[in-house]
Amino acid sequence: MLIVFIVLAFVAVGTAVSMLVTRNAIYSALFLVLNFGTVAILYLILGAPFIALSQITVYAGSVVVLFLFVIMLLGAEKLPGGEPLRWQRFLAFPLVILLVADFAVNINRLGGTLALIDLPPRGYGEPVEIGKVLFTQYALPFEITAIILLVAVVGAIVLARPQQAGVSRRDLYKRDTQERK
Amino acid sequence: MPIFSLVPWVVLIPVIGLSINLLLGRRLGEAFSGALATLAAGGSFVVAVLLAVGLSRDPHPVVVPFVDWITLGDFSARWAFRVDTLSVTMMLVVAGIGTLIHLYAIGYMHADVHHQGDPGRFTRFFVYLNLFIAAMMILVSADNFLMLFVGWEGVGLCSYLLIGFWFEKGKDGIANARAAKKAFIVNRIGDFGLLIALFLMVANFGSLDFSVVFEKAPALAAAAPGVLLAMTLFMLLGVTGKSAQIPLYVWLPDAMAGPTPVSALIHAATMVTAGVYLIIRSTPLFVLAPVAQATVTWVGALTAFFAATIALGQFDIKKVLAYSTISQLGFMVAAAGMGASVAAMFHLITHAFFKALLFLAAGSVILGMEKGHERAHQFDESGHKSAGFDPQDMRNMGGLRDRMPTTYWVYLIGALALSGIPPLAGFFSKDEILHAADQYHNLVFWILLLTAFLTALYMGRQLILVFGGTVRTRAAGASTENGAIILLPLILLAILTVLGGLINFPGLWTLDHWLEHTLEGLPPAVFSPLTALISVLIALGGLGTAYLVYLVTGQVIESNSPDPLERLGFLWKGIAARWKVDELYEAIIVRPYQRLAHFLASPIDQGLIDGISAGLAWLMQFFAELLRRLQNGFVRSYALVVLFGVVAILTYVVLVR
Amino acid sequence: MNTIPAEYYLILSAILFSLGILGVLLRRNALVVFMSLELMFNAGNLAFITFARMYQTISAQVVVFFVMTVAAAEVAIGLALMVEIFRTKRSIDIDQMNSLKG
Numbered sequence: 001m002l003i004v005f006i007v008l009a010f011v012a013v014g015t016a017v018s019m020l021v022t023r024n025a026i027y028s029a030l031f032l033v034l035n036f037g038t039v040a041i042l043y044l045i046l047g048a049p050f051i052a053l054s055q056i057t058v059y060a061g062s063v064v065v066l067f068l069f070v071i072m073l074l075g076a077e078k079l080p081g082g083e084p085l086r087w088q089r090f091l092a093f094p095l096v097i098l099l100v101a102d103f104a105v106n107i108n109r110l111g112g113t114l115a116l117i118d119l120p121p122r123g124y125g126e127p128v129e130i131g132k133v134l135f136t137q138y139a140l141p142f143e144i145t146a147i148i149l150l151v152a153v154v155g156a157i158v159l160a161r162p163q164q165a166g167v168s169r170r171d172l173y174k175r176d177t178q179e180r181k
Numbered sequence: 182m183p184i185f186s187l188v189p190w191v192v193l194i195p196v197i198g199l200s201i202n203l204l205l206g207r208r209l210g211e212a213f214s215g216a217l218a219t220l221a222a223g224g225s226f227v228v229a230v231l232l233a234v235g236l237s238r239d240p241h242p243v244v245v246p247f248v249d250w251i252t253l254g255d256f257s258a259r260w261a262f263r264v265d266t267l268s269v270t271m272m273l274v275v276a277g278i279g280t281l282i283h284l285y286a287i288g289y290m291h292a293d294v295h296h297q298g299d300p301g302r303f304t305r306f307f308v309y310l311n312l313f314i315a316a317m318m319i320l321v322s323a324d325n326f327l328m329l330f331v332g333w334e335g336v337g338l339c340s341y342l343l344i345g346f347w348f349e350k351g352k353d354g355i356a357n358a359r360a361a362k363k364a365f366i367v368n369r370i371g372d373f374g375l376l377i378a379l380f381l382m383v384a385n386f387g388s389l390d391f392s393v394v395f396e397k398a399p400a401l402a403a404a405a406p407g408v409l410l411a412m413t414l415f416m417l418l419g420v421t422g423k424s425a426q427i428p429l430y431v432w433l434p435d436a437m438a439g440p441t442p443v444s445a446l447i448h449a450a451t452m453v454t455a456g457v458y459l460i461i462r463s464t465p466l467f468v469l470a471p472v473a474q475a476t477v478t479w480v481g482a483l484t485a486f487f488a489a490t491i492a493l494g495q496f497d498i499k500k501v502l503a504y505s506t507i508s509q510l511g512f513m514v515a516a517a518g519m520g521a522s523v524a525a526m527f528h529l530i531t532h533a534f535f536k537a538l539l540f541l542a543a544g545s546v547i548l549g550m551e552k553g554h555e556r557a558h559q560f561d562e563s564g565h566k567s568a569g570f571d572p573q574d575m576r577n578m579g580g581l582r583d584r585m586p587t588t589y590w591v592y593l594i595g596a597l598a599l600s601g602i603p604p605l606a607g608f609f610s611k612d613e614i615l616h617a618a619d620q621y622h623n624l625v626f627w628i629l630l631l632t633a634f635l636t637a638l639y640m641g642r643q644l645i646l647v648f649g650g651t652v653r654t655r656a657a658g659a660s661t662e663n664g665a666i667i668l669l670p671l672i673l674l675a676i677l678t679v680l681g682g683l684i685n686f687p688g689l690w691t692l693d694h695w696l697e698h699t700l701e702g703l704p705p706a707v708f709s710p711l712t713a714l715i716s717v718l719i720a721l722g723g724l725g726t727a728y729l730v731y732l733v734t735g736q737v738i739e740s741n742s743p744d745p746l747e748r749l750g751f752l753w754k755g756i757a758a759r760w761k762v763d764e765l766y767e768a769i770i771v772r773p774y775q776r777l778a779h780f781l782a783s784p785i786d787q788g789l790i791d792g793i794s795a796g797l798a799w800l801m802q803f804f805a806e807l808l809r810r811l812q813n814g815f816v817r818s819y820a821l822v823v824l825f826g827v828v829a830i831l832t833y834v835v836l837v838r
Numbered sequence: 839m840n841t842i843p844a845e846y847y848l849i850l851s852a853i854l855f856s857l858g859i860l861g862v863l864l865r866r867n868a869l870v871v872f873m874s875l876e877l878m879f880n881a882g883n884l885a886f887i888t889f890a891r892m893y894q895t896i897s898a899q900v901v902v903f904f905v906m907t908v909a910a911a912e913v914a915i916g917l918a919l920m921v922e923i924f925r926t927k928r929s930i931d932i933d934q935m936n937s938l939k940g
Contacts, residue, residue: 001841001842002842005842005846009846009850012850012854013850013853013854013857016854016857016858016877017857019861019870019873019874019877020857020860020861020864020865020870020874025867025869025870028867028869028870028873029869029873032873032876032877035854035877035880036880039854039880039883039884042847042850042884042887043884043887045842046847046887046888046890046891047890047891048887048890048891048899048902050899050903051883051887051899051902051903051906054903054906055883055906058906058907058910059876059880059906059909062910063876063909063910063913066913066914066917067869067872067873067913067917070869070917070920070921071869073921074920074921074924074930076867076869076924076929076930079866079867079929079930079931083866084815084933085815085817085818085933088817088818088821088863088864089864091821091825092821092824092859092860092863092864093860095821095824095825095828096824096856096859096860096863098828098832099824099827099828099831099852099856099859100852100853100856102828102831102832102834102835103831103848103849103852103855103856104849104852105835106831106835107845107848107849107852108845109838110845117841117842117843117844117847117888117891117892118841118842120891124894125890125896125899129896130896130899130900130903133897133900134900134903137897137900138897138900138904141904142904145904145907145908148907148908148911149907149910149911151911152910152911152912152914152915153914155914155915155918156914156915156917156918159915159918159919159921159922160918160921160922812938812939813936813939814935814936814937814938814939815932815933815936816932816935816936817862817863817864817866817871817932817933820863821863824859824863
């Protein structure tokens with residue numbers, strides 16, 4: 001078990017680092033798929049099969065596909081020009097290291113109280129269980145999520161709508177009604 | 182008595198009326214809003230009559246609680262209605278005269294809004310009038326001084342709004358607004374006095390209820406007479422403001438800028454008598470402070486005389502009546518000061534009748550003159566009409582008797598009543614006051630007698646200038662009588678003026694018996710034939726003098742010919758210039774105040790205070806200039822700052838725990 | 839050796855999260871910045887799932903579900919914005935979007 005975890009952890013960290021390092025955005029997206037996949041396996045080990053499969057379909061599937069699609073659409077694999085904020089690195093790295101140290105110290109402090117995680121009991125985290133909680137205790141947030149998704153869909157459509165220069169919606173409407181007459 | 186629980190409706194009916202007019206009046210038209218407002222005032226009057234009927238069966242004062250308003254520790258003020266003979270009498274006067282004036286205003290304002298060129302303001306006028314009735318009802322029906330003050334301020338507000346009804350008109354387009362402002366500010370000085378009196382009451386009695394205050398007053402008079410004296414004198418200051426007495430009377434003549442029904446209702450019949458009502462209501466306090474009583478008497482007597490002299494020298498038909506009102510209010514205040522409360526109330530009522538009549542008749546004259554002017558000049562070549570023509574100037578009138586006969590007759594009745602000719606209402610009430618003055622102090626008696634003479638003189642002068650003699654302008658020649666809606670209230674008021682004496686006819690003393698349930702310790706009513714005879718002779722003498730001066734020896738033939746009284750020399754100059762009181766106030770109060778304001782505005786406010794704030798602004802700008810470099814437009818830098826914050830907080834948590 | 843200490847998962851989550859932060863701070867390509875954000879979501883989700891397992895509460899998994907949904911919505915909107923920005927600026931360099939500055 002531990003070996004599996006260590007391998008997966010290394011793959012996850014490695015893909016994340018690669019994603020950051022490559023200059024090509026396409027590669028970044030592909031590394032991201034790998035990363036999501038390994039994390040999904042970790043979810044399975046942790047007893048969350050439903051979440052794991054959601055992870056694969058939603059993230060690795062649609063989201064990354066969307067990314068790839070946009071990258072190709074815009075032809076934005078690589079960016080020209082140099083880094084204008086070179087100094088930022090010298091601040092960013094120490095800060096991030098400090099952050100990791102903070103996390104580590106905190107987790108270490110919790111160490112005594114944390115459990116050892118073994119294989120989950122049979123039936124734990126099944127879709128049925130999650131569904132029950134989702135539609136009873138979390139029914140209202142669930143509905144709100146639905147509305148958020150709807151708003152996102154409408155927003156995306158509005159934003160991506162092709163615009164003619166200098167033509168407002170009202171003009172279009174006017175022209176439309178005049179044509180009908 | 183269950184009938185007394187109706188009393189809140191005297192306030193609520195006008196409020197309902199004005200609300201409907203406010204919301205719907207403009208849409209539903211002139212006829213509707215005028216009729217609605219008149220009905221609302223009439224409804225108030227009906228309620229007041231019902232209350233009076235109830236009181237005639239059981240005359241004991243009743244307090245009808247309505248709403249708890251303020252409760253602060255031991256102090257509490259509630260909106261309660263007091264139903265006693267005094268308050269109901271005031272209600273009857275206010276609502277009764279008010280209804281008639283509403284009726285008159287339908288006709289008058291119809292003509293006025295068209296003459297002034299803004300018909301849309303018709304409804305607004307009636308909203309204000311109903312608001313006034315409501316406020317006045319609050320004033321007279323209050324059971325404590327605080328509610329009385331609410332009404333007191335309410336009528337002041339209405340007075341302001343209605344004086345400035347044509348706020349963009351008048352000389353230089355500002356005179357009316359200025360008159361309204363003057364009335365408001367001068368009244369504030371008086372209200373300041375009344376407020377101080379209220380504060381003193383709260384401090385010393387812990388309550389503002391009439392019953393509590395009057396009950397505890399004798400103890401205070403024994404313990405600290407100075408406090409009671411101050412209280413009553415501050416109250417007197419309020420009275421001089423509202424009832425236009427020396428030294429605060431100057432606003433009332435200017436208040437004639439308002440439409441004539443307003444002058445009749447607010448500035449003659451009802452609001453200005455609020456001060457008299459206050460003194461009569463507070464008689465238990467004044468009785469305990471003889472010095473204050475004497476001051477009240479002298480203020481009233483001197484005002485009466487002083488204003489009467491000024492009235493003699495005015496040419497504006499409404500200004501004469503305004504100074505006459507001040508003078509008659511002086512009579513009432515003097516009577517109230519002498520403890521002759523019933524005489525004061527009696528004169529208040531009869532004065533409301535005949536002064537409302539006179540003002541409304543004057544309005545009728547003005548309307549007739551305006552119409553005559555338009556008719557006389559409609560064929561003139563020059564398109565601009567009425568430039569420089571003043572339809573209120575009595576010198577432009579003359580000979581209106583034949584052209585406006587009904588108005589002439591009712592004016593004659595009003596003028597004779599004001600002069601004190603029996604058997605009209607004014608004779609009886611004035612006679613009672615003169616009798617009381619005779620008992621009180623010789624000098625006061627003579628002053629008031631002289632005032633009575635002057636009153637008859639200026640009324641005679643006005644009658645002759647307006648209705649008698651020759652026609653002096655084409656406008657006067659072309660003027661005609663007004664319609665029925667104007668004349669009907671005039672005739673009703675004329676009937677009231679003729680019969681008003683019956684309210685307290687010598688021997689019957691109806692009003693005395695009516696009010697003795699409320700006012701305690703009234704002196705017995707006495708009719709003195711000798712005083713009556715003197716007063717009648719004086720009145721006839723005044724009228725006769727007017728006849729001699731203005732018709733026999735020095736008739737005014739042209740509109741620009743001099744007044745015969747100019748022969749008086751410097752006395753005439755004084756009264757024509759109103760003794761320069763306005764100029765005096767201007768010099769000793771207004772100018773120094775303005776100079777102080779200028780000083781505070783220019784070096785202090787603009788220099789010092791603006792300097793401080795400008796300096797602060799400069800400082801902010803300086804730092805902003807420094808800090809704006811942080812916002813460089815790069816999102817990633819902002820993210821870095823956010824990260825910095827997160828790390829800082831986490832590190833703090835880690836290190837501190 | 840069938841058990842793994844929960845700390846390991848949490849440490850992994852922290853490392854992934856920090857890498858995401860680095861991506862946001864250092865990459866100029868707006869799309870890669872977006873991906874880094876997704877990485878951070880993912881790290882957070884991992885921690886949630888770990889705690890869900892530790893405390894045997896299914897609610898944490900539900901929360902992860904919500905996070906994923908909202909993240910999907912956010913990606914849709916964000917990418918639409920990117921397309922729109924690209925139309926006007928002809929670039930998705932995040933440093934070119936610096937017109938708003940003091």
